[in-house]
Amino acid sequence: MSNMQRQRGISLVEILVAMAIGLFLLVGLFSIFYTTRQTYTAQQGLANLQDNERMAAIMLSNVIKIAGYFPNPQAQTAVQVFGANQIVSGTGNGSGDTITVRYATAPGDGIMNCNGGSNTGAANVVWTNTFSLDTTTHTLECDIGNGPQPLVTGVQSMQILYGVDTGSGFPAIYVNASSMGAYSWSNVKSVLVRLTFINPVQGQTNALQPFSLTIPLMNRL
Numbered sequence: 399m400s401n402m403q404r405q406r407g408i409s410l411v412e413i414l415v416a417m418a419i420g421l422f423l424l425v426g427l428f429s430i431f432y433t434t435r436q437t438y439t440a441q442q443g444l445a446n447l448q449d450n451e452r453m454a455a456i457m458l459s460n461v462i463k464i465a466g467y468f469p470n471p472q473a474q475t476a477v478q479v480f481g482a483n484q485i486v487s488g489t490g491n492g493s494g495d496t497i498t499v500r501y502a503t504a505p506g507d508g509i510m511n512c513n514g515g516s517n518t519g520a521a522n523v524v525w526t527n528t529f530s531l532d533t534t535t536h537t538l539e540c541d542i543g544n545g546p547q548p549l550v551t552g553v554q555s556m557q558i559l560y561g562v563d564t565g566s567g568f569p570a571i572y573v574n575a576s577s578m579g580a581y582s583w584s585n586v587k588s589v590l591v592r593l594t595f596i597n598p599v600q601g602q603t604n605a606l607q608p609f610s611l612t613i614p615l616m617n618r619l
């Protein structure tokens with residue numbers, strides 16, 4: 399009789415306690431998994447943000463800094479190469495500004511336009527590069543005359559200011575395109591670009607600090 403009593407099964411209370419302990423452990427494991435996944439996603443987002451900032455800086459700097467360049471200044475003048483067109487121009491509305499940059503390249507010189515192409519023909523080519531922001535898709539784009547091509551995503555706004563030489567030989571003031579006149583466009587010495595990116599961290603809606611880039615015009619200094 400005593401042996402039969404010792405072989406009785408697990409009570410309902412013991413089952414409930416075991417289930418509660420198992421559920422507690424599962425909640426803990428899920429919490430650790432969720433936190434780890436959130437951390438990984440945030441790190442990936444920040445890494446992508448840095449890549450986008452770096453790409454935007456390279457693209458904008460490489461194109462804007464050589465505004466007004468042409469291969470043979472001893473045989474030609476800027477007016478002969480670019481006509482009445484400004485080598486730098488733009489529009490401004492406060493968040494989706496545009497900038498247009500012109501320069502000439504010789505066959506095979508390796509100088510690229512904003513879409514990564516170069517002069518592979520037999521004669522000099524004048525590239526007209528227009529940077530703009532698609533505010534619907536938040537994409538920085540560039541157009542060389544065949545339609546805008548995407549460059550960098552996740553851009554909330556783009557502001558462009560132009561450093562104008564007022565007589566000192568250096569940029570004395572920075573103004574928006576809407577405040578520029580004919581004299582100002584002809585005396586741009588540098589360009590200040592401010593890009594504000596969308597916060598890549600999930601659940602974070604606060605705006606990031608603008609990413610600023612000051613680009614001197616090599617042919618104006």
